[in-house]
Amino acid sequence: MIWREAITRRGLLGKLTALSTLLIFRRRAQGESEFDITPAPPPVYTLEERLTPILAGRTPKHERVTLTLPPHAEDGGTVPMQLDVESPMTDEDHVQNLYVIADQNPDPLVFSASLHPGGGQLRWKLNIRLADNSRVRAIAEMNDGDLFVQEVEVEVLVGGCG
Amino acid sequence: MLKIGRRAVRLPRHEYGKDDVIEVKTRIIHPNHNGRHKYEDKGYIAQHFINLIEVYYGDQRIISVDASAGLSQNPYFTFALKVTHSAPLRVVWKDTRGEEYTETVDIRV
Known part of the structure; x- marks a missing residue:
């Protein structure tokens, strides 16, 4: 069972990496700004x-x-x-x-x-x-x-x- | 990326008195799309930017900036202010979609 597993350096590092990756991606996904698409860019001025x-x-x-x-x-x-x-x-x-x-x-x-x-x-x-x-x-x-x-x-x- | 509209107005941490000139820093999180970036083959990312920044010191509007898309993403605006009296300092940002964001800090002397 999982809680009986010995805590190893490798195992702990792996889990931490997975957790932080997950957190970073969740943050990114939340902040994604929605935008509209238009066929043409705005006018250019001289x-x-x-x-x-x-x-x-x-x-x-x-x-x-x-x-x-x-x-x-x-x-x-x-x-x-x-x-x-x-x-x-x-x-x-x-x-x-x-x-x-x-x-x-x-x-x-x-x-x-x-x-x-x-x-x-x-x-x-x-x-x-x-x-x-x-x-x-x-x-x-x-x-x-x-x-x-x-x-x-x-x-x-x-x-x-x- | 942070949420659009997250904003801050910062007064100096040091002590200031009447007639001192202080630096006020303001910033808002905004993509400021200028409408000129292509999006795959579908067209262009539509304009969406902060086009007005206003600063009110008490009841008096002291600064009003009409911006084009020429300000950077997450527009940052710092200005010097001469402290003449205790009053709220209100900064208002408006964008091309008609959204309005306000932040107020108190100036006390």
């Missing part, structure tokens, strides 16, 4: 289509925005990004809109954000996707309409947009 409405004829100055990205990204699916904008974030002087654009992405506009004073210092960290070697731009629009930009070139080893 850089111009995304950039023109933001600039609206204005030329941004290369000041106040600091965009930090790794020069070489191994995985385009997760590229860590830090974004700093010099601004007191007061009612009189604050960043109103913030845009991040990856030139080579199928949809270059990664995000557009609107901000309200009261948050204090502006320092954000996000992980973004890059489809290919690309220039990434961060554009800050101040409450008085001034535009500031910084552009960074990133080399991507494996693209993150399928």
